[in-house]
Amino acid sequence: MTETFRAILVSRDEAKNQSVDVVEMSPDELMDGDVDIAVEATTVNYKDGLAITGRAPVVRRWPMIPGIDLAGTVLHSTHGEWKAGDKVVLNGWGVGETHYGAFAGRARLNGDWLVPLPKRFTARDAMAIGTAGYTAMLSVMALEDAGMRPESGPVVVTGASGGVGSVAVALLSQLGWTVIASTGRPAEADWLRDLGASEIIDRAELSEKGKPLARERWAAGVDAVGSHTLANVLAATSYGGAVACCGLAQGMDLPGSVAPFILRGISLLGVDSVMAPKPRRLEAWRRLSRDLDPAKLRSIATETDFDGIVDAAEKIVDGGIRGRVVVGMS
Incomplete structure (x- = not known):
């Protein structure tokens, strides 16, 4: 009898109407790859x-x-780096966009896309971090590469109640930064302080059209929001500062001015997590295993199962999810 597993499949008809179904699949229906993985945990x-x-x-x-x-765990591999029984993590590389993704009991992937699961983490720990947390770490590394340090001054984190933002708050505070957390959820203020934020500001202070240049309020920033929010973060960044840009929750546009760049000499640092080269990924996961407080990681994550994925997906787009969602697949 052929082994089957459940998967969430999104489809479109000729009129481009989208449907979402839970289906039974066999390994023969997976796309090409040289490593088969039993998916133990994923995230939304x-x-x-x-x-x-x-x-x-x-x-x-x-x-x-x-x-x-x-x-998850490697079941079968023809890739030279991986063998059956290896514990691995996958983030990005177009998986879930152009290549069958993680919302299934099994995945078949290119072995070059994988990194080893750090010994400190379980599969669920790694998915409590996920692309959001890994992106937060890449953002912190980008600020460090630009010469930013805790002694440079405060750092602002936008979308602080979300996945990227909450991990960024936890990481930056653990590394000694004074963190200003911007959020549209005032009820989460105490939680954000527990993660390490020193000050909470309402996202409304940043989300509307602002001045080309504002009062200097922070030396650095991690922005997962884009649009007017990013423009206002840049306008309030102090001389010689830097802002890591890694998301577009408010929009893809950047309705700002060159003033912060040419009058204050600040830097805008683009952070890509999807196609980041493997050495950068390995360093980010090494840093996460060293710098992320396990207690804060547990505080950031809530758990669901396969049957809860679609509901969590709808809630996260509507802004109804705090922190990270871990999906246990076993």
Whole structure:
């Protein structure tokens, strides 16, 4: 009898109407790859929410199994780096967009896309971090590469109650930064302080059209929001500061001015997590295993199961999810 597993499949009809179904699949139906993995845990990111709800054009091949993150155990490999029994993590590389993703019991992937699961983490730990947390770490590394240090001054984190933002708050505070957390959820203020934020500001202070140059308020920033929020963060960054840009929850536009760049000499640092080269990924996961407080990681994450994925996807797009969602697949 052929082994089967459940998967979430998003499809489109000729009129481009999207449907989401739970289906039974066999390994023969998976796409090409040289490593087969038993998916033990995954997560629901904002991008996954967009893919399942169809509210933005994330999926670029139809039909598609969404899910851009997974952690699991290698079942079979013809790739020289991996063997059966290895514990691995996958983030990005177009998985869940152009290649069948993580919302299934099994995945078949290119071995070059994988990194080893750090010994400190379980599969669920790794998915409590996920692409959001890994992106937060890449953002912190970008600020450090630009010469930013805790003694440079405060750092602002936008979308602080979300996946990227909450991990960024936890990481930066652990590294000694004074963290200003911007959020649209005032009820989460105490939680953000527990993660390490020293000050909470309402996202309304940053989300509307502002001045080309504002009062200097922070030396650095991690922005997962884009649009007017990013423009206002840049306008309030102090001389010689830097802002890491890694998301677009408010929009892809940047309705700002060159004034912060040419009058204050600040830097805007682009952070890409999807196609980041493997050495950068390995360093980010090494840093996460060293710098992320396990107690804070547990505080950031809530758990669901396979049957809860679609509901979580809808909630995350509507702004109804705090922190990270871990999906146990066993």
